[in-house]
Amino acid sequence: MAESLGVAVIGAGMAGKAHAAAYRTASALYSPVLPQVRLVSIGDVNAEFGSLAARRFGYERNDASWQAIAEADDIDVVSVVIANSLHREVVEGLLAAGKHVLCEKPLSDTLDDARVMAEAARSAEARGTLARIGFTFRRTPGIAYIRDLIRNGTLGNVLHFSGRYWTDYGFSPAAPMSWRYKGGPGSGALADVGSHLTYVSEFLCGDIRSISGGRLTTAIDKRPLPLSAVMGHDHVAVSDTYEAVENDDYAAFNAEFASGAGSFEVSRVAAGHANSLQFEVFCENGGAKFDQRRPNEIQLFLNDGHGSRNGYRQVILGPDHPYIAGGLAMDAPEVGFGQNDAFGYQARAFLEEVAGLSDAESLPRCATFDEGVRNMELLGAVTESALNNGKKITL
Numbered sequence: 001m002a003e004s005l006g007v008a009v010i011g012a013g014m015a016g017k018a019h020a021a022a023y024r025t026a027s028a029l030y031s032p033v034l035p036q037v038r039l040v041s042i043g044d045v046n047a048e049f050g051s052l053a054a055r056r057f058g059y060e061r062n063d064a065s066w067q068a069i070a071e072a073d074d075i076d077v078v079s080v081v082i083a084n085s086l087h088r089e090v091v092e093g094l095l096a097a098g099k100h101v102l103c104e105k106p107l108s109d110t111l112d113d114a115r116v117m118a119e120a121a122r123s124a125e126a127r128g129t130l131a132r133i134g135f136t137f138r139r140t141p142g143i144a145y146i147r148d149l150i151r152n153g154t155l156g157n158v159l160h161f162s163g164r165y166w167t168d169y170g171f172s173p174a175a176p177m178s179w180r181y182k183g184g185p186g187s188g189a190l191a192d193v194g195s196h197l198t199y200v201s202e203f204l205c206g207d208i209r210s211i212s213g214g215r216l217t218t219a220i221d222k223r224p225l226p227l228s229a230v231m232g233h234d235h236v237a238v239s240d241t242y243e244a245v246e247n248d249d250y251a252a253f254n255a256e257f258a259s260g261a262g263s264f265e266v267s268r269v270a271a272g273h274a275n276s277l278q279f280e281v282f283c284e285n286g287g288a289k290f291d292q293r294r295p296n297e298i299q300l301f302l303n304d305g306h307g308s309r310n311g312y313r314q315v316i317l318g319p320d321h322p323y324i325a326g327g328l329a330m331d332a333p334e335v336g337f338g339q340n341d342a343f344g345y346q347a348r349a350f351l352e353e354v355a356g357l358s359d360a361e362s363l364p365r366c367a368t369f370d371e372g373v374r375n376m377e378l379l380g381a382v383t384e385s386a387l388n389n390g391k392k393i394t395l
């Protein structure tokens with residue numbers, strides 16, 4: 001095992017800060033078995049964002065180009081947390097330089113680029129360099145617990161899944177133009193939050209076999225240009241010059257799993273739902289509900305023969321559930337946790353794999369680039385269905 005691992009994060013935006021904070025805490029989650037983690041650099045073309053994040057999260061420096069990070073001898077592990085259309089160039093450059101890469105979802109903005117990235121990842125892995133993708137919600141304790149209940153037979157085979165990922169970052173027409181509103185059909189809400197929801201659905205229910213009933217809609221077709229750099233979903237002052245929104249504000253579709261069926265809706269214009277990943281999964285022995293707005297609990301229905309007294313029960317998550325025992329500084333029942341903690345578990349899992357800890361000693365591994373391609377194939381099928389009046393697309 002290496003004596004230490006030098007870490008960098010490329011992108012100091014909304015999710016980049018979550019990665020930067022996660023590497024800070026990763027070695028303090030669970031037993032202290034990781035090599036020393038050195039927080040080396042935050043890379044951002046916006047030097048102000050980069051320098052602020054480096055100071056805030058305790059990184060030694062900031063760099064203004066990804067090439068500087070690729071060339072740096074003191075960096076081993078890099079998170080790539082920038083616009084989807086930039087992932088390919090940066091990831092390929094980093095892998096060629098021998099850096100272990102954790103890339104944000106979706107893997108890229110086009111399926112062709114994603115496939116090339118997966119090829120690069122396979123070659124890199126043959127040289128001992130890892131490339132993984134951060135589908136953060138698999139680290140959400142409630143979601144991981146429902147998966148366990150399905151797999152261990154408590155809930156059993158899935159009959160159907162109903163999922164929505166409603167956000168409202170674009171519901172105001174004054175929300176400024178950003179990279180999120182640019183790209184081909186399916187690169188909007190579908191790629192942004194539909195990537196999470198489809199990944200979660202297969203994580204719980206198994207492989208999707210076909211997609212049908214695809215629909216993509218752009219509700220607000222132009223956006224004002226910002227007068228300063230936009231981070232994440234921030235509302236900055238805007239000019240009176242507008243540019244066209246190129247992609248979807250809303251997407252809906254149906255899916256057929258190997259076992260069971262599903263319906264999906266995603267949106268970035270769902271007023272009042274800032275970050276509502278919600279689903280219900282109905283199984284042969286009962287059902288479960290999850291709502292990201294209440295991440296410390298799930299609702300569980302078990303058909304346990306109580307007839308008229310049966311009903312959904314609230315299960316408060318704690319040390320008896322995935323990730324919590326040892327994974328929070330105070331891991332007592334009902335202490336509460338949220339989405340930022342999931343980034344910590346993700347960073348920990350990636351560092352464990354890079355450090356060479358065995359599967360048995362580690363958290364579940366991060367998803368591979370091949371899984372990232374698979375996810376983009378699903379999103380591509382939704383888009384193809386939508387462009388063909390809801391046609392059934394077999395995967």
Ligand SMILES: NC(=O)c1ccc[n+]([C@@H]2O[C@H](COP(=O)([O-])OP(=O)(O)OC[C@H]3O[C@@H](n4cnc5c(N)ncnc54)[C@H](O)[C@@H]3O)[C@@H](O)[C@H]2O)c1
Nearest residue numbers: 011012013014015016044045046081082104105136231232
């Ligand atoms: N896992 C999650 O929950 C989650 C949440 C949000 C975003 N994301 C993903 O993270 C990625 C970034 O999203 P975001 O919301 O943080 O974006 P953002 O717009 O907030 O931040 C992007 C940052 O990248 C910087 N940048 C632009 N070009 C660059 C370049 N060539 N080199 C270095 N830096 C550059 C920008 O200055 C900006 O600070 C996307 O792939 C997105 O899908 C994941």
